[in-house]
Amino acid sequence: MNVDGKPERTIRVAADGAGVEIIDQTQLPFAFVRRRLGNLEETAEAISAMRVRGAPLIGVAAAYGLALAMRDDPSEAGVSAACQRLMATRPTAVNLRWALGRVRASVRGLPEGERAQRAWARAGELADADVVTCRALAEHGLRLLEKRAAERRDGGPLQVLTHCNAGWLATVDWGTALAPLYLAHDSGLPVHVWVDETRPRNQGASLTAWELAQHGVPHTLVADNAGGHLMQRGQVDCCLVGTDRTTAAGDVCNKIGTYLKALAARDNGVPFYAAVPSASIDWSIGCAGDVPIEERDADELTRVAGRSADGRMMEVSLVPDGTRVANPAFDVTPARLVSALITERGVCDASPEGLERLFPAQAR
């Protein structure tokens, strides 16, 4: 998607081929800064510190990280240690495991001297495949949006509420939940996006609002608390969110607070869609309660980063030191509250049968 009128991707191979360049997302929305990752540790740090975030992008970044690790130590022990290091960065995102598995499989049986090069190529393939996946998902999602738009009587823009950031910043390009919205906008279907702030890390305010603005998509920032009220007052035509992990039963694990919006959507007859690239599906988990929920640092809630009046980036504390805080990073929206899943293979019910139809066990 565009930044300042110029197409960009979130991750790209550096000109010298010795590393990758990411967008340091912790510096958005005030600064658009590329950062170089040249080895395993730099990659792991970038994922842990959420310089790169979003399940699909985490997967691709980890794939490159594993390939970089093989340049230093291509032995079996080295590869295992690198996978463990990367897996520990973010416990909820299933794409991480998926991507590492793909890279690892690609070097199985290869002489150690050939591994790094093969893994690097495989990471690049995963990056390109992510773009293809997101674009396919966008096409399927667009058809749903067109249906919702046809139901509007006033011809006004389609009103879509999203939570957190499932835009192109969360992937290599296009995004997941935002992909159909970019495609709608580009193809002349007017949309307006309600952007949840997404506390505690404010990904909606700092990432989603930023990327929509850069690409020219109309949007309005609201507090996470406001979505229910907007739906009560008929100001939302549908909700569209991403996922960090979706179970085989269609339960959608996504950023904390997603479940509350799904409840409000159900209570007000508003369709609730989740954009689910198949790499985010955890076929091994059937029960929502079994999804591990990452508990993140209290500082995320108690300290807020922003720009001071004199233009410096700084952090302020909201509460005195010692305030006890809980900070679960995700919740699980049960399948019964999800109107449909949008995948790269099409749209399906949020159910074992719906997913099985698009992704039969033998063709996953």
Place this chain on the structure above:
Amino acid sequence: MNVDGKPERTIRVAADGAGVEIIDQTQLPFAFVRRRLGNLEETAEAISAMRVRGAPLIGVAAAYGLALAMRDDPSEAGVSAACQRLMATRPTAVNLRWALGRVRASVRGLPEGERAQRAWARAGELADADVVTCRALAEHGLRLLEKRAAERRDGGPLQVLTHCNAGWLATVDWGTALAPLYLAHDSGLPVHVWVDETRPRNQGASLTAWELAQHGVPHTLVADNAGGHLMQRGQVDCCLVGTDRTTAAGDVCNKIGTYLKALAARDNGVPFYAAVPSASIDWSIGCAGDVPIEERDADELTRVAGRSADGRMMEVSLVPDGTRVANPAFDVTPARLVSALITERGVCDASPEGLERLFPAQAR
């Protein structure tokens, strides 16, 4: 309730009798500062800027403001203008209208020279009555909490989730939603309070967490987004919130986001209670959609005040200037989602019949 071990009220007559002293709540939780209000304008500014906030406290502050206005201009025209000025400060809080009506009625027919003194005395009566009301509400609420506590099998503290600040800082003393919790704590029933941050103004983080800490009540701060997840995981025994205006049908208008918590409570079988002093009931409104919802300034969402690393209070911007924002301050939780209303006259169903039983039309 206690601050630093010493009992305090949110508003008190200044030693010289020429004004009132409030706690400037915009400076909490980092500084406990009293501020003097000596005339109408200072009072109106304190309400608009939310130096005093919370429906019951707004009512009492406005009553004093009207009395102060009469010292300058006790004419009918002057009293009307003062009422209009004060009414315009916060359109949603029904207590404001209620308190101004009470003070106005007290001076009806009095010679202009006697009005200011009478109004001042009436404002003092309203302040004292608010304490009595909150204390009575606390007793009725405590009985509900005792029932919930008896259902816990493990003997652990009763887990209560609250939203925004309906504590003693929102009233003259005791509070509304927090009043039963203070009484429970003081009487040896162990409670633990989940405190919603309450974006965009962070009243939970800066006021509720602060006052619970000052009084020694165990609590944990969470993002507004977290409540649904906590309820899904069985970590909430009941929700207990305040109200800015409750309709005759039992619909509860309260801080934006309350409705989302009520939906989660219903979905997880968690009782959802609203603490409703009768002055917050708007007998003239039967339909939830008719409650006027205050739309507040975008800055509340886009700028966050806090303490910098070097100890200064400052504000940071979360998004670039020009980001479009919507900021509805309240939502309405329909009566069907409210398990019970806790009033100073007892507990009732959230229904016209429930309210009518406690407050028959002839005895309101």
